[in-house]
Amino acid sequence: MKLSQLKRVRVALLVDKIQTIVKNCGIGPGGFQPGNRCQRGGKGGGSVPGATIRSEAKTGAPPPPYSPNVDKIGKHGVTTHARVGVGAEDLPPPPKIGRIPNLTPHERRVETMFVKAFEKDPNGMANKFLDIVKQSTKPGDAPTFGTDDAKVLTSAWSHKDINKRAQNRATLNTPLHQTANAIAKRAFVNHLDTLKPGDEVMVTVGGCGAGKGYALKNVPEALDMKKKAKAVWDSAGDQNATENPWIQKEAEKRGLKVNYVYVHADPKTQWAHPERGVVKRAGDPNDGRMVDAKVFADSYALGAKNHQAFYEANKNNKNASFIFLENTGMPKKLDGIPKDSLQLDRKELAKFAIARVAKIDAPAHVKRGALMGIRIWEDD
Amino acid sequence: MSKESEQDFWKEDADRLNQMAELAKGVSVDVKEGEPPELNDDGSLKEGSKSED
Numbered sequence: 001m002k003l004s005q006l007k008r009v010r011v012a013l014l015v016d017k018i019q020t021i022v023k024n025c026g027i028g029p030g031g032f033q034p035g036n037r038c039q040r041g042g043k044g045g046g047s048v049p050g051a052t053i054r055s056e057a058k059t060g061a062p063p064p065p066y067s068p069n070v071d072k073i074g075k076h077g078v079t080t081h082a083r084v085g086v087g088a089e090d091l092p093p094p095p096k097i098g099r100i101p102n103l104t105p106h107e108r109r110v111e112t113m114f115v116k117a118f119e120k121d122p123n124g125m126a127n128k129f130l131d132i133v134k135q136s137t138k139p140g141d142a143p144t145f146g147t148d149d150a151k152v153l154t155s156a157w158s159h160k161d162i163n164k165r166a167q168n169r170a171t172l173n174t175p176l177h178q179t180a181n182a183i184a185k186r187a188f189v190n191h192l193d194t195l196k197p198g199d200e201v202m203v204t205v206g207g208c209g210a211g212k213g214y215a216l217k218n219v220p221e222a223l224d225m226k227k228k229a230k231a232v233w234d235s236a237g238d239q240n241a242t243e244n245p246w247i248q249k250e251a252e253k254r255g256l257k258v259n260y261v262y263v264h265a266d267p268k269t270q271w272a273h274p275e276r277g278v279v280k281r282a283g284d285p286n287d288g289r290m291v292d293a294k295v296f297a298d299s300y301a302l303g304a305k306n307h308q309a310f311y312e313a314n315k316n317n318k319n320a321s322f323i324f325l326e327n328t329g330m331p332k333k334l335d336g337i338p339k340d341s342l343q344l345d346r347k348e349l350a351k352f353a354i355a356r357v358a359k360i361d362a363p364a365h366v367k368r369g370a371l372m373g374i375r376i377w378e379d380d
Numbered sequence: 381m382s383k384e385s386e387q388d389f390w391k392e393d394a395d396r397l398n399q400m401a402e403l404a405k406g407v408s409v410d411v412k413e414g415e416p417p418e419l420n421d422d423g424s425l426k427e428g429s430k431s432e433d
Contacts, residue, residue, distance in 0.1 A: 052424035053422075106413075106414070106417055109412055110411045110412065110413050113411040113412055117409040128404075132400055132407075133400075136396065148397075149400055152403075152404040152408065153404055153407070153408050153409055154408055154409050154411045155409065155410045155411055155412075156411055157401050158408065159413075164415065164416055168413055171416060171417070172413060213393055214386050214389040218385075275387070284390070284394065287390065287394035289397075364419040364420065364421050364423050365416065367421075367422060368419055368423030368424070369423075370423070371423055
């Protein structure tokens with residue numbers, strides 16, 4: 001079948017699905033009808049999960065658009081790009097920050113304001129973040145750099161009404177991620193420049209919501225590693241452990257050693273467990289952070305494979321060391337990444353996560369944060 | 381460690397983030413996020429949501 005014919009078929013299938021949803025939800029001139037299956041949180045709805053989010057008005061990405069192949073493996077045996085953030089080896093600018101596809105007008109405005117502010121003064125923004133990190137570091141601890149934390153450099157992350165703040169943190173997480181990743185990387189490298197040869201850096205690795213911070217606090221070997229560190233890179237799961245080769249390179253340029261802590265967890269538990277899952281955590285208005293289901297799925301499926309490849313390439317590197325932890329209830333040390341984790345299928349896991357969040361009882365903004373990827377990355 | 385401890389950790393981490401957000405208030409970028417859009421229960425935008433323009 002020709003590409004144009006394939007596109008027509010896919011559009012026809014989508015139109016058919018939308019028509020089915022409209023019919024099932026009884027949408028008519030009076031809006032949703034009482035008792036309708038689609039009316040409450042998607043529960044029991046026969047509609048395709050996230051179908052209405054998928055059909056929201058979208059804006060095209062301004063240049064440069066960011067739609068990488070998340071499965072493409074680079075020279076280090078590790079994939080080169082995640083679906084969010086900047087390229088693994090990149091420290092913008094250059095290049096310019098890549099723009100997420102298919103954002104709504106509201107999301108695009110927010111993304112644009114953050115990108116523009118950063119590109120106007122990248123080092124200034126990075127140093128503002130570095131100052132905030134240092135001010136919030138407890139005495140004796142190493143400064144910790146995390147992409148998600150860099151989102152505090154936006155007004156959206158500090159609305160005075162905590163419920164609105166929580167809604168922002170769930171629904172604007174993805175649009176702000178590109179610039180936040182660039183800021184965090186630049187601030188981290190600026191801090192590395194202040195260290196001396198022989199100093200050690202710690203890197204945490206693991207899927208979104210794996211419990212990296214929690215596991216670190218509860219396993220003695222990990223705590224020891226943290227005590228020795230002069231800097232901590234708290235990897236965003238969203239980056240699928242793509243950044244490790246870049247971190248290792250930047251560290252070795254400066255004569256530093258890097259100690260990697262990988263935290264394994266079961267993604268299905270970490271997503272939807274009623275007490276321990278990411279969805280539950282996002283429902284707390286004091287927190288509010290929520291990750292998209294496709295980003296979440298990639299973080300486990302691709303993150304595990306990437307870290308395994310990186311470990312294989314560096315296990316005899318005297319400038320690197322590795323420990324593996326498990327967070328499946330009681331954090332403990334492992335010998336390596338469990339084999340099952342290396343066989344996860346990111347698309348199957350995403351389907352699971354999407355279907356679960358569409359059904360469970362969660363605030364609307366948390367569902368939105370979880371499902372917006374259906375619109376943003378409609379073809380993958 | 382009991383499951384309450386992991387949830388205690390979440391609270392501690394949220395407090396940490398909120399402390400950073402406070403520190404950022406004088407230097408953060410106004411991203412013109414406005415009011416969050418109005419949503420249906422399934423997370424989709426309500427028709428005519430004010431903040432979508």
